[in-house]
Amino acid sequence: MQTLAYPCCEKCNHTASTPCRDYIKCRVEGPLCHDDPDCKQKRQDFLAKMYDPEGLTKQILICTGTGCVSSGSQRLIELVREELVKRNLDETVRVRSTGCHGFCEQGPIVIIEPDKTFYTKVKPSDITEIIETDIVGGNKVDRLLYRDPVSGESAVTYETVNFYAKQNRIILNNCGQINPERISQYMAKKGYQALEKVLQTMKPEEVIEEVKKAGLRGRGGAGFPTWLKWNLCRKAQGDKKYVICNADEGDPGAFMDRSVLEGDPHAVIEGMLIGAYAIGADEGYVYCRAEYPLAIERLKIAISQAEKNGLLGKNILNSGFNFHLKIKAGAGAFVCGEETALIASIEGKRGMPKVRPPYPAEKGLWGKPTNINNVETWANVPHILRNGADWYCQFGTPKSKGTKIFALTGKVNNTGLVEVPMGISLREIIFDIGGGIKGNHTFKAVQIGGPSGGCIPEELLDLPVDFDSLSEVGAMIGSGGLVILDDTTCMVDIARFFLTFTQKESCGKCTPCREGTKRMLEILTRITKGEGKPEDLENLETLAGVIKKTSLCGLGQTSPNPVLATLRYFREEYEIHIREKRCPAHACTALLQYHIDNEKCKRCGVCAKNCPVGCIFGDKNNPYEIDSQNCIQCHTCIDKCKFKAITVS
Amino acid sequence: MCQSCGKGHKDLHVDLKQIKLKEKIDAYRGEAGSLIPVLQEAQDIYGYLPEETMKMVAKEMKIPVAEVFGVATFYSQFRFTPTGRNVIRVCMGTACHVRGGLKVLKALERELDIKAGETTGDGKFTLETVACIGACGLAPVISINNKVFGNLTSEMVPGILEKFE
Ligand SMILES: Cc1cc2nc3c(=O)[nH]c(=O)nc-3n(C[C@H](O)[C@H](O)[C@H](O)COP(=O)(O)O)c2cc1C
Numbered sequence: 097m098q099t100l101a102y103p104c105c106e107k108c109n110h111t112a113s114t115p116c117r118d119y120i121k122c123r124v125e126g127p128l129c130h131d132d133p134d135c136k137q138k139r140q141d142f143l144a145k146m147y148d149p150e151g152l153t154k155q156i157l158i159c160t161g162t163g164c165v166s167s168g169s170q171r172l173i174e175l176v177r178e179e180l181v182k183r184n185l186d187e188t189v190r191v192r193s194t195g196c197h198g199f200c201e202q203g204p205i206v207i208i209e210p211d212k213t214f215y216t217k218v219k220p221s222d223i224t225e226i227i228e229t230d231i232v233g234g235n236k237v238d239r240l241l242y243r244d245p246v247s248g249e250s251a252v253t254y255e256t257v258n259f260y261a262k263q264n265r266i267i268l269n270n271c272g273q274i275n276p277e278r279i280s281q282y283m284a285k286k287g288y289q290a291l292e293k294v295l296q297t298m299k300p301e302e303v304i305e306e307v308k309k310a311g312l313r314g315r316g317g318a319g320f321p322t323w324l325k326w327n328l329c330r331k332a333q334g335d336k337k338y339v340i341c342n343a344d345e346g347d348p349g350a351f352m353d354r355s356v357l358e359g360d361p362h363a364v365i366e367g368m369l370i371g372a373y374a375i376g377a378d379e380g381y382v383y384c385r386a387e388y389p390l391a392i393e394r395l396k397i398a399i400s401q402a403e404k405n406g407l408l409g410k411n412i413l414n415s416g417f418n419f420h421l422k423i424k425a426g427a428g429a430f431v432c433g434e435e436t437a438l439i440a441s442i443e444g445k446r447g448m449p450k451v452r453p454p455y456p457a458e459k460g461l462w463g464k465p466t467n468i469n470n471v472e473t474w475a476n477v478p479h480i481l482r483n484g485a486d487w488y489c490q491f492g493t494p495k496s497k498g499t500k501i502f503a504l505t506g507k508v509n510n511t512g513l514v515e516v517p518m519g520i521s522l523r524e525i526i527f528d529i530g531g532g533i534k535g536n537h538t539f540k541a542v543q544i545g546g547p548s549g550g551c552i553p554e555e556l557l558d559l560p561v562d563f564d565s566l567s568e569v570g571a572m573i574g575s576g577g578l579v580i581l582d583d584t585t586c587m588v589d590i591a592r593f594f595l596t597f598t599q600k601e602s603c604g605k606c607t608p609c610r611e612g613t614k615r616m617l618e619i620l621t622r623i624t625k626g627e628g629k630p631e632d633l634e635n636l637e638t639l640a641g642v643i644k645k646t647s648l649c650g651l652g653q654t655s656p657n658p659v660l661a662t663l664r665y666f667r668e669e670y671e672i673h674i675r676e677k678r679c680p681a682h683a684c685t686a687l688l689q690y691h692i693d694n695e696k697c698k699r700c701g702v703c704a705k706n707c708p709v710g711c712i713f714g715d716k717n718n719p720y721e722i723d724s725q726n727c728i729q730c731h732t733c734i735d736k737c738k739f740k741a742i743t744v745s
Numbered sequence: 746m747c748q749s750c751g752k753g754h755k756d757l758h759v760d761l762k763q764i765k766l767k768e769k770i771d772a773y774r775g776e777a778g779s780l781i782p783v784l785q786e787a788q789d790i791y792g793y794l795p796e797e798t799m800k801m802v803a804k805e806m807k808i809p810v811a812e813v814f815g816v817a818t819f820y821s822q823f824r825f826t827p828t829g830r831n832v833i834r835v836c837m838g839t840a841c842h843v844r845g846g847l848k849v850l851k852a853l854e855r856e857l858d859i860k861a862g863e864t865t866g867d868g869k870f871t872l873e874t875v876a877c878i879g880a881c882g883l884a885p886v887i888s889i890n891n892k893v894f895g896n897l898t899s900e901m902v903p904g905i906l907e908k909f910e
Pocket residue numbers: 313314315316317318319320322342343344345346347430431432433434435436468469470471473474649650651
């Protein structure tokens with residue numbers, strides 16, 4: 097047996113194109129087509145060699161997601177392999193490269209199974225010790241274990257790391273466990289069994305009904321009921337239909353779609369297969385942004401493996417169902433995440449949105465009925481069909497079911513990807529999972545939903561995170577980016593940051609978005625420079641109202657949200673900028689002046705030596721001074737001064 | 746003299762690139778919506794989109810030149826001037842912004858003595874900004890020739906640049 101798809105003996109004569117009833121299950125849990133203990137042993141041995149369900153041999157799991165690769169994990173794999181060969185352990189200890197574990201800041205992450213030992217920030221020089229102490233000696237390398245930033249205690253297994261203990265990883269479960277470049281590892285984790293069940297036992301309507309019962313809502317931002325979209329597209333006139341996976345992930349600060357594609361690409365493919373069967377589509381596209389080369393690469397490998405195993409192409413599992421899947425690489429335009437713009441881009445045109453209706457479900461790609469879902473939405477589908485809607489409904493709230501992946505970033509101790517049930521509070525995410533605020537700073541706000549979302553202040557942190565509660569307070573889940581802001585972040589600057597972004601990404605088709613965001617940005621820039629006028633805030637609100645009401649697509653309609661939300665909860669900060677011409681967070685550089693306190697200054701000269709523009713003058717006999725004309729407010733002098741003699745005002 | 750490799754065979758070298766691009770165009774022929782992938786291939790081959798190349802693409806694909814220009818200029822991925830040997834992309838995403846991405850950009854601009862969007866005089870580096878690299882957990886982040894560098898401070902900039910030829 098060379099791969100899982102190979103027959104175990106002569107009695108097993110079915111292939112992917114002439115499958116037995118439980119073809120996929122038969123490969124992994126079987127054989128189910130005939131009863132033979134020897135064959136069963138053969139299959140189990142094969143599985144154990146590839147992926148060890150009983151945990152009999154030691155395995156070294158090394159993350160090869162983008163985060164850990166940038167911290168040097170590829171080199172670690174080479175070193176571990178060399179070291180194992182040197183000690184004649186390469187037959188007994190397995191090394192596996194996996195997708196993202198979500199805890200990127202602690203990378204490169206190395207896990208030892210079956211003990212679940214969790215080593216963080218592993219350097220090439222640590223490898224010998226890990227092999228010697230842990231793999232050979234059976235002890236832990238204490239200094240590489242994760243230490244909790246709050247309690248200071250070290251956690252031996254990943255299950256005891258607070259960051260993971262409070263999560264509910266369903267969609268992310270395979271990421272970091274399987275090798276995403278091996279279809280058999282996905283199958284060993286019950287992969288493609290949902291597809292098999294759907295194709296062999298369910299009618300398309302029943303699939304849609306199950307998704308409806310599960311209450312799945314779109315993870316791409318709007319939270320639209322998935323079954324409703326599928327049903328509209330299924331009922332639309334036409335014999336040619338398309339399904340599309342939206343992997344444009346434009347929100348700067350969100351990377352869950354990237355991690356799912358890099359860590360578990362087959363889950364997305366399986367979800368699309370099931371959706372296409374339910375809708376009656378035979379062709380699909382994954383539209384992935386070009387900034388994600390590794391995700392595109394892994395997806396390519398996954399598609400070709402699925403094709404080879406008869407899971408993509410014609411007459412899949414002998415059900416008569418055909419489905420072909422292609423990848424389209426985006427070319428760098430945020431607006432292409434919007435579904436009608438995305439379709440235009442696949443058609444090879446400029447990615448400009450269209451007026452809806454007609455909705456893509458009626459008239460989409462090449463004018464044919466088309467269904468678009470987000471990466472995470474698709475990845476939810478196999479779980480629902482495999483385990484049933486009832487199982488799925490145990491997670492989440494009455495109106496928002498299941499889990500949601502959030503990208504927790506910014507000024508928080510544990511940055512990374514967290515998957516939690518809908519309805520959990522922001523406080524739990526930020527303080528329990530995220531480990532609180534970095535350094536000696538205090539929490540100020542959390543930005544949620546990217547350029548379409550808002551900022552939520554401390555007093556609302558106990559709000560449950562679901563699709564409906566957040567929109568009541570002027571924010572939205574959006575794609576699931578959570579950027580934590582502390583007392584050194586200026587809220588006017590954040591609003592300006594997002595408007596700079598939307599203004600740059602506005603496609604220019606409609607006037608309110610093209611011109612309106614420009615005017616708003618001008619006002620905000622003025623305020624951050626200390627040139628704001630008293631009437632500015634009212635003007636911002638008026639402009640925001642018009643842009644929201646009259647823009648053509650979601651980009652324009654939601655672009656004022658970051659400004660409105662910060663005005664709602666942090667109005668005073670705007671007023672201080674305007675009235676007193678100062679920035680309380682010391683972030684707006686145009687309003688900052690650096691001073692050296694001559695009482696505290698010991699004339700050591702460190703500041704002058706480190707100043708990148710050489711604007712600090714003085715020596716042993718003459719007091720040090722900063723030439724504020726040339727100062728670029730880079731903060732280096734403050735960081736370097738041991739005597740805290742430099743202040744900003 | 747050939748502009749790409751410095752040897753005296755300008756015509757041949759350019760032709761080779763053109764032949765390669767034509768092969769790519771042929772591979773996409775008959776496939777609807779292939780203008781963007783073709784332009785991506787062209788940029789891979791030339792490093793940017795020379796005007797002549799866009800005209801050639803228009804002619805080969807029977808698409809009006811204006812449409813090719815329109816599509817190419819719409820997407821931020823496409824460049825119309827040659828890049829340096831190494832392309833630095835500085836993330837300007839939210840996570841990087843709040844953790845000091847701007848300081849890293851300023852340090853790079855200072856160190857290389859160019860502004861974002863420009864190439865150094867010796868053709869060694871091109872400095873660009875991007876919306877998000879997707880390594881937000883390691884903010885602030887830059888990528889050089891698609892290799893990601895995370896958790897940066899302005900002081901680390903010179904050391905990183907030193908590694909590139
Ligand atoms: C400006 C703009 C950008 C968007 N960007 C994305 C994106 O990057 N990824 C995504 O999945 N959806 C994005 N959307 C939402 C899509 O239009 C669409 O609603 C979504 O892909 C539907 O999938 P879902 O029902 O699974 O959420 C964007 C919408 C707008 C208006």
